Amino acid sequence: MAQPIEFSHRQHIENTELICADCHRGAHDGPQALLPGKSICLECHDDLFRGTPKLQPLHEAKAKGLAINWKPVSKLPEFVHFHHGVHFEANVECSNCHGDVSKMESVSRAKPLTMDFCIDCHRESQSGENFSTKQAVSWQRDLTDCSVCHY
Structure with missing residues (x-):
């Protein structure tokens, strides 16, 4: 892009x-x-x-005095709420969603960022299969509950 x-x-x-x-x-x-x-x-x-x-x-x-009008590569629909800080605190690497940008001359959407993509990651982190992204909060709830991302 x-x-x-x-x-x-x-x-x-x-x-x-x-x-x-x-x-x-x-x-x-x-x-x-x-x-x-x-x-x-x-x-x-x-x-x-x-x-x-x-x-x-x-x-x-x-x-x-003009702004730089970057074109977002990883734009999500308005009805999806993704909080970067929460994911950072849970040890989710930027590359999990954005790919390895350290090898990209020009950034492109490396991952699908679909609901299935997100749900698969939430299921893995919730089951403990991927301990690095285990939810690191005391109020753990079902991470596949719709209200986690749609509110």
Whole structure:
């Protein structure tokens, strides 16, 4: 999917110590992992690689006071509520849903993100088959109950 600024997740992860939440604020503790605004990109790129043609749209957006209109790759229907922070606390890796973006030049939807996909993961974590994603909360309830995601 073409984005307003050419961006390689692979390059940013491979050559730095960045983690997803450094750019996608809210991924570890909020309901959403936000797409980065220009201020986040400029934390590094206000000076770093400033004159490169690939970053020209970023610096033009800054100069004109415009937002960067990223196109969401993993958009869910409005009636589905996915809380990133809850999943992070339960030790769910970003790659479980988003694939291994550290190998992606251009991010694409790597997993189906369908109800079956989510229910399968919830069943596994609830049964303890995948201990790394075992629900880590004291009020455990049936994770396959519709109201967990549809409220």
